[in-house]
Amino acid sequence: MRAIGIGLIGWGTVGCGVIQTLRDNAEAIENRLGIPLKLLKVADLDLDRPRPVDVPRELLTTRVEDIMNDPDIHIVVELMGGLGAAKTFIKQALENKKYVVTANKALLAHDGNELFEVARRNGRSIGFEASVGGGIPIIKSLREGLAGNRIDTLFGILNGTANYILTRMTEGGLSFGDALREAQAKGYAEADPALDIEGTDTAHKLAIASAISFGTPIQFDSVYTEGISGIAPLDVQFGEEFGYCLKLLAIARNTDGRIEMRVHPTFIPRDHILAGVSGAYNAVHIHGNSVGNIMLYGMGAGMLPTGSAVVADLMDIARDILANTPERIAPLAFLPERLSLIPIKPISDISTCYYFRFSAVDRPGVLSKISGILGANEISISAVIQKGRQTEGSVPIVMVTHEAVEANVRKALKEIDELNVVLAPTQTIRIENQETTHRD
The missing domain is CATH 3.40.50.720 (NAD(P)-binding Rossmann-like Domain)
Structure with missing residues (x-):
């Protein structure tokens, strides 16, 4: 030959x-x-x-x-x-x-x-x-470099288009639409960017990487997926006040005999290693039982x-x-x-911290009503920001919670959004803190 x-x-x-x-x-x-x-x-x-x-x-x-x-x-x-x-x-x-x-x-x-x-x-x-x-x-690292490990956690930024948009919204104060148009002008986003901005492209990648990490067939249909098109500059700004940076994260964990696979906008602490991954760059963090924590970083496309x-x-x-x-x-x-078909943990069973932005009527007692419903559903508030009126008739009430179960969060928000003092659906963004994203 x-x-x-x-x-x-x-x-x-x-x-x-x-x-x-x-x-x-x-x-x-x-x-x-x-x-x-x-x-x-x-x-x-x-x-x-x-x-x-x-x-x-x-x-x-x-x-x-x-x-x-x-x-x-x-x-x-x-x-x-x-x-x-x-x-x-x-x-x-x-x-x-x-x-x-x-x-x-x-x-x-x-x-x-x-x-x-x-x-x-x-x-x-x-x-x-x-x-x-x-x-x-990433594939070679998982299949060969980390072959002697049991991988239990994999998470990261796996879409350069979404990361560029969120970076420009954070650093440049752009709206989602303006940041998307800029990404398209620079060649970072397609004319039809749906796969990137709605999280589907990231979910494809997470399904493949999770299968290799955990020894299970590819289960793409089981990846919970949310995109970034609903993110407002106001949420980016409030997140910064709480000390967070917003990223579209792919998260996979293998715990207690079930796999957690989810893609969604996520607040992470500003000093988190992934917070510095900006522009069109990608990064993935992996934890193996022998190697500990490692991160791979570079251009995810091009x-x-x-x-x-x-x-x-x-x-x-x-x-x-x-x-x-x-x-x-x-x-x-x-x-x-x-390979074994490991059960998937439904999104309703996950436990994490949350960011809520309520659009409420500007009158006394609203905050106590909202916090009462959260407390009744075992959701504990960590911090609150209440600003002056932003639009006619409403004020933003912004909260960060301690860890809570997703099913409880959804039940509580359904009840809150039906209150006559709440004027728009609650904006919800999940939070991953250092203790939930790192294992030692």
Whole structure:
């Protein structure tokens, strides 16, 4: 074998990053592998639009079959995204006895369990480092670097778009809409940003990382998800007064035989290690029973960071091909027959601290009514801020609670929001303090 042949499906931003990385680092790659990685075909439906990285015309095709049927192509890289056609092409590649690399976190979150089984039946493997955290080696760290640990906690910032928006709302005082438009202008947000701002993209990544961490099949449908589109500058400001910074957090824990998986806006202390992760950067904090607390930080997206992760997978698979050891490491770290379907802890059972902002009528006795309902539902108040009138007829009453059970919080807020002195639904943001996010 003179080279490992690569076929690329999807000549977009990440595809350009892969091609550029293969070119820029060809000598280092060959020195590490002892054999070159050679790009043989690039398939895309649109071959004419301008791109930042050019490809020789003879390598271009609009026919995926030209990749699938080429015996010199050993690894197929799927970078087209989406669920339907991408799944079909990955299955076809595996059934044609080709290895696969993908950055498609949505597809893996929905259908990864099935695709990993197809790979196993065909004696091949799927590399997917770029699907979680872009250029940050989260998958490799969980599957290999931390393989000797029992992972009990994983949480972090896994979406650069949302983090950029919240950073600008915090540091620049922007509204959500203005921060989103700025993110789009800078290329950090898509024209349709729904997957990012509503938390779905983060939930895809959390489902994959949690499965690897805890030894369970991917359970995306069980991830509780809230986005950031309902966050107002007023809440960011009040959070700062309490000493908090707002982030869209992915949180996973394995405790008492149940897994907690949730994505939502979260207040964290200003001195928390994640509070300093700003702009489009990502970071993930992991606790293992032997290693303790570690954090991985870097660019979670982008042409070259994501391209770097794809090429790392290509190199790992190339080593397996050369050693004739397909699927040397199980896709979800645990042997498939040792994966167990661990029950998911419903959001109603979680216990954490809360931030509430009530829009109330400006009259005596309102605060006592609200606090009375909270107390009756076993919710203890830690701190209160009451400002002067902000809009005609209402004043904001802002509270931070001690730890409370979510089911009790929902019951109490339903009763409070039905009071004739409360003029709008209560804004609720969960809080993670140092003691709940760190284990020693």
